[in-house]
Amino acid sequence: MKTKTGDNKIDLFQVLKNQKYILIMSIPFVIWLIIFRYIPIWGWIMGFQEFQPGQPVKWVGFAHFIKLFQEPRFYLALRNTFVMSVLNLFSGTIAAITFALFLNEIKFGVFKRTVQTVSYLPYFVSWVIVASIFTKLLALSGPVNELLVHLKLIKAPVSFFGEKEYFWWIHAAINVWKNTGWNAIIYLAAISGINPELYEAARIDGAGRFRRMWHITIPGILPVVIVILIMNIGWLINSGFESQFLLKNYLVIENAEVLDLYVIDYGIKLSRYSYGTAIGIFKSVVSIILVIVANRLARKASVSYIF
Amino acid sequence: MKKHIKTRYLGYSIVLYSIMSIILFITVYPFINILAISLNDATDTLRGGIYLAPRKFTLLNYTTVFSFPALPVAALLSVLRTVAGTAAGIICTAMFAYALQQKHFILKKPVSILLLLTLYIGGGIIPDFFLMRSLGLINNFLVYILPGLINAWNVIIVRAYMESIPDSISEAAKMDGAHDFLIFFKIIFPLCAPVIATIGLFIAVGQWNSWFDTFLYCSGEKFLTTLQYELMRIMKNVQTASNADVFRGGMEQGSTMITPQAIQAAITIIATVPILFVYPFVQKHFVRGIQLGAIKE
Numbered sequence: 001m002k003t004k005t006g007d008n009k010i011d012l013f014q015v016l017k018n019q020k021y022i023l024i025m026s027i028p029f030v031i032w033l034i035i036f037r038y039i040p041i042w043g044w045i046m047g048f049q050e051f052q053p054g055q056p057v058k059w060v061g062f063a064h065f066i067k068l069f070q071e072p073r074f075y076l077a078l079r080n081t082f083v084m085s086v087l088n089l090f091s092g093t094i095a096a097i098t099f100a101l102f103l104n105e106i107k108f109g110v111f112k113r114t115v116q117t118v119s120y121l122p123y124f125v126s127w128v129i130v131a132s133i134f135t136k137l138l139a140l141s142g143p144v145n146e147l148l149v150h151l152k153l154i155k156a157p158v159s160f161f162g163e164k165e166y167f168w169w170i171h172a173a174i175n176v177w178k179n180t181g182w183n184a185i186i187y188l189a190a191i192s193g194i195n196p197e198l199y200e201a202a203r204i205d206g207a208g209r210f211r212r213m214w215h216i217t218i219p220g221i222l223p224v225v226i227v228i229l230i231m232n233i234g235w236l237i238n239s240g241f242e243s244q245f246l247l248k249n250y251l252v253i254e255n256a257e258v259l260d261l262y263v264i265d266y267g268i269k270l271s272r273y274s275y276g277t278a279i280g281i282f283k284s285v286v287s288i289i290l291v292i293v294a295n296r297l298a299r300k301a302s303v304s305y306i307f
Numbered sequence: 308m309k310k311h312i313k314t315r316y317l318g319y320s321i322v323l324y325s326i327m328s329i330i331l332f333i334t335v336y337p338f339i340n341i342l343a344i345s346l347n348d349a350t351d352t353l354r355g356g357i358y359l360a361p362r363k364f365t366l367l368n369y370t371t372v373f374s375f376p377a378l379p380v381a382a383l384l385s386v387l388r389t390v391a392g393t394a395a396g397i398i399c400t401a402m403f404a405y406a407l408q409q410k411h412f413i414l415k416k417p418v419s420i421l422l423l424l425t426l427y428i429g430g431g432i433i434p435d436f437f438l439m440r441s442l443g444l445i446n447n448f449l450v451y452i453l454p455g456l457i458n459a460w461n462v463i464i465v466r467a468y469m470e471s472i473p474d475s476i477s478e479a480a481k482m483d484g485a486h487d488f489l490i491f492f493k494i495i496f497p498l499c500a501p502v503i504a505t506i507g508l509f510i511a512v513g514q515w516n517s518w519f520d521t522f523l524y525c526s527g528e529k530f531l532t533t534l535q536y537e538l539m540r541i542m543k544n545v546q547t548a549s550n551a552d553v554f555r556g557g558m559e560q561g562s563t564m565i566t567p568q569a570i571q572a573a574i575t576i577i578a579t580v581p582i583l584f585v586y587p588f589v590q591k592h593f594v595r596g597i598q599l600g601a602i603k604e
Binding site: 015016019021022023025026029030032033034035036037038039040041042043044046053099102103105106108111114115117118119121122124125126127128129131132133134135136137141143146161177181209234242246249250260263264267268273276277279280281283284287288291 | 319323324326327330331333334335337338340341344355356357358399402403405406407409411412413414418421422425427428429430431432433434435436437438442453454456457486487488491512515516517518519523535538539542545546547568571572574575578579582583586587
């Protein structure tokens with residue numbers, strides 16, 4: 001089907017006419033995309049202004065960014081964001097792989113299914129519920145403290161949410177509780193894709209359970225692990241903020257405040273809109289750089305797997 | 308020799324099954340504990356020591372929750388936003404996916420790029436806030452539905468599923484003179500039931516669980532808040548108060564007092580139950596969903 005240049009106009013008209021229903025079905029969503037996803041990006045110009053609603057626009061260039069990089073609280077928030085992201089990524093991946101390996105060893109089907117089904121239940125309950133449960137569970141007079149005192153592992157109840165040094169670890173542990181079952185699904189799928197003949201051959205060669213796990217299962221799922229780790233690099237600066245918002249209190253704020261919470265606290269509550277927008281821009285730029293790096297790495301990794 | 312292997316295997320199994328049972332217990336116990344607290348007498352709970360079952364059983368905490376006018380309204384709004392948001396989300400996602408999977412659709416490429424870019428960039432909290440304000444969505448129920456109407460991942464998943472349906476089906480319908488709306492609603496949409504169920508459940512869970520939009524956009528309106536938001540507020544109040552240890556001292560004298568902690572426990576259970584209720588029916592779909600998503604990744 002070759003079209004002559006002269007027919008282009010008629011062709012376009014004809015095509016539009018033929019596809020009018022498809023156009024009607026998609027144009028509203030294109031408009032929606034522009035309004036709800038692209039106009040906010042246009043709002044980034046606020047970051048270069050001294051914006052207050054109802055007042056004349058004053059351009060300030062990079063002043064907010066310069067201020068930002070001089071603010072110690074910004075560096076704290078940046079540190080917390082990265083530390084919690086990295087901690088969650090590693091603890092989450094290790095927990096999920098371990099859980100998948102254990103679950104794979106279980107041969108009793110009913111038990112296996114029960115454990116798996118229950119394991120991803122916490123993934124579906126909201127962070128509000130999780131925070132509500134764990135702040136009670138880990139309270140000074142909560143069951144965890146009572147158990148630890150009773151077992152004589154600690155002398156006096158620990159104020160889990162009262163010491164800022166604990167916050168990252170507790171946050172990571174709750175994340176593991178919430179997400180391990182869900183994250184394990186992908187590794188279980190990877191394990192089930194390993195050729196069973198490999199295990200058979202290893203068994204004949206006299207390899208025990210742990211050797212088979214170490215030499216067959218783990219290398220077998222390694223590509224999946226690497227891909228998932230690389231994909232998550234892009235999200236390192238988006239650690240999420242719900243969990244931190246809900247679990248924090250004024251005693252631990254120094255270690256709990258992530259960039260988004262900083263935006264909410266400074267940008268919205270104190271009406272420093274332009275400053276808050278500048279933080280958002282910084283975050284997006286870093287995020288895009290990380291995504292590009294991750295994609296490069298992914299390409300390299302897949303190349304090395306082909307060879 | 309053989310016996311030796313057998314005992315070793317038995318020992319291994321015992322360790323393995325014990326570890327898994329402990330994991331199972333750790334997963335479930337937090338829910339059991341909060342359930343026990345929610346069913347226990349509020350003042351009695353302050354003495355501590357509620358682990359697996361209530362000591363002084365009562366339903367008072369639950370009846371109290373429903374005696375505040377704000378909370379049943381919040382629960383109703385949670386249900387409303389879940390139902391409306393899921394219905395609207397499903398239709399819009401499927402329709403958009405249908406348009407984008409048409410092979411000769413003239414806008415296929417630019418619109419796909421427009422959609423995919425949203426996965427990586429967004430305006431951020433403050434520009435979003437001003438957009439909602441200028442659209443008049445502050446303290447407006449529609450703010451629960453409109454901004455999250457379409458999610459690029461869901462469109463990608465549904466589109467991939469639609470592409471696996473043989474073209475011959477819709478081609479035959481076209482021969483019979485059916486136009487795209489008819490083909491979409493009568494043929495393609497019903498054929499997509501499994502994937503629609505998957506993304507529908509994701510949307511529904513997301514709707515039921517969200518609280519941050521209420522916090523940002525609707526906290527000024529008394530009867531527009533949701534259950535999760537109310538739970539968040541009560542939890543935050545309890546946290547601040549218990550850090551100052553106000554409650555423990557103040558409540559000892561009362562006999563049948565309701566404490567904020569007890570209310571918090573009851574609402575936590577109320578907000579969890581719908582998830583628990585749909586969970587067994589749908590978890591198969593969820594797993595399939597993540598596998599579909601993983602393939603696309």
